[in-house]
Amino acid sequence: xxxxxxxxxxxxxxxxxxxxxxxxxxxxxxxxxxxxxxxxxxxxxxxxxxxxxxxxxxxxxxxxxxxxxxxxxxxxxxxxxxxxxxxxxxxxxxxxxxxxxxxxxxxxxxxxxx
Amino acid sequence: xxxxxxxxxxxxxxxxxxxxxxxxxxxxxxxxxxxxxxxxxxxxxxxxxxxxxxxxxxxxxxxxxxxxxxxxxxxxxxxxxxxxxxxxxxxxxxxxxxxxxxxxxxxxxxxxxx
Numbered sequence: 001x002x003x004x005x006x007x008x009x010x011x012x013x014x015x016x017x018x019x020x021x022x023x024x025x026x027x028x029x030x031x032x033x034x035x036x037x038x039x040x041x042x043x044x045x046x047x048x049x050x051x052x053x054x055x056x057x058x059x060x061x062x063x064x065x066x067x068x069x070x071x072x073x074x075x076x077x078x079x080x081x082x083x084x085x086x087x088x089x090x091x092x093x094x095x096x097x098x099x100x101x102x103x104x105x106x107x108x109x110x111x112x113x114x
Numbered sequence: 115x116x117x118x119x120x121x122x123x124x125x126x127x128x129x130x131x132x133x134x135x136x137x138x139x140x141x142x143x144x145x146x147x148x149x150x151x152x153x154x155x156x157x158x159x160x161x162x163x164x165x166x167x168x169x170x171x172x173x174x175x176x177x178x179x180x181x182x183x184x185x186x187x188x189x190x191x192x193x194x195x196x197x198x199x200x201x202x203x204x205x206x207x208x209x210x211x212x213x214x215x216x217x218x219x220x221x222x223x224x225x226x227x228x
Contacts, residue, residue, distance in 0.1 A: 031214070042203050042218035043158065056215060090157065092216075100146035100207040100214045105157040 002027060006091050006106035014114055015081060021109045023074040023091030030096035032074040033103065034066060037088040049074060050096050081113045116141040118206050120219025128227055133191040135222045137204035140185070144206040147180060147187045150218075153200045161202075162189070194226045 004025045013019050023032065030051050035043035048056035049068040063085075065077040074091055091106040117140040127133050139147075148163035164171045164178045164187065171178050175194075180187040191198055201221045207214035 033216075040221075040223075042221050043216075045215060045217075048215065094214060102148065102160045102163065103207075103214065103216055105150075105159070107157045 002104060004091055004093055004104050004106035006089075006109050008109055009107065010110050010112075012112045012114060013078065013081065015083070017081075018077070018079045020078065021076040021089055021091075021111075023076075023106055024072055025093040025104070026072055027093060027104065028071075029093035029104070030071060031094045032068060033092040033094075034064075034074070034076050035090040035092060035105075037090055037108070039087075043090055047076075078111075081111075083113050086111055086113045116144060116206050116208050116215075116217040118204060118217050118219040120204050120222060122222060123220060124223045124225070126225045126227065127194050129194060129196060131194055133189075133194055133198070133224055133226075135189045135202055135204070135224075136186060137188070137206075137219045138184075138186040139206040141206065141208060142182075142185065144208065146207055146214075147178070148205050148207070149176075149178060149189050150203045150205065151200045152203065152221075158203060191224075194224075196226050196228055199224055199226045 007022045032049045034046040037043045046060045047066045052068045063080050067075040088108045090108045092103040094103045095101050120137045145166035150158035151161045152158045164180050175192045177190040201223050203221050204219040207216045
């Protein structure tokens with residue numbers, strides 16, 4: 001199984017709502033990532049989890065709160081978002097050791113903030 | 115941090131012709147260079163990668179070349195087909211204690227005209 005599964009595929013939320021994005025992989029990868037991708041732009045790294053611990057936060061606003069409950073799951077909790085946060089949110093996973101290697105991406109959650 | 119520049123931003127080719135995309139990177143410690151293809155509305159998927167101990171790698175119609183001295187690497191697609199139409203991203207991960215910090219180039223939108 002080389003799949004990274006993200007839910008939901010689409011999400012529309014108001015600026016006062018709280019929602020969560022979910023990501024799951026069963027490849028035994030111990031590094032998991034959240035990326036944000038705006039239209040016609042490359043993915044931008046938000047967070048890196050290694051062995052279920054947050055290892056990189058790319059100065060992301062606190063209205064985005066990541067969580068890694070176990071080695072297969074990664075969540076992104078959203079609260080009080082702004083319209084400019086509308087984007088495709090991609091989850092990815094990779095091996096955590098042995099040097100840089102392929103990152104497997106999920107199909108993304110297309111988020112619209114209204 | 116790593117800076118990756120990619121050119122051209124758009125590329126239109128006739129079916130059967132070749133396409134070349136070039137990237138430069140800034141961190142001389144980088145040693146792994148993947149290329150991702152992202153079709154419209156889909157996830158980025160790895161199509162080929164190269165490590166710094168080799169200068170060229172081929173996989174059927176796709177090849178990647180690396181010049182570590184000049185800090186640039188290129189993607190070559192031969193005998194292009196309509197299904198090659200997509201956005202292509204180069205990347206240069208920075209290895210951390212666990213996992214990768216993947217920095218993408220700006221992307222190249224390739225259109226193959228039948």
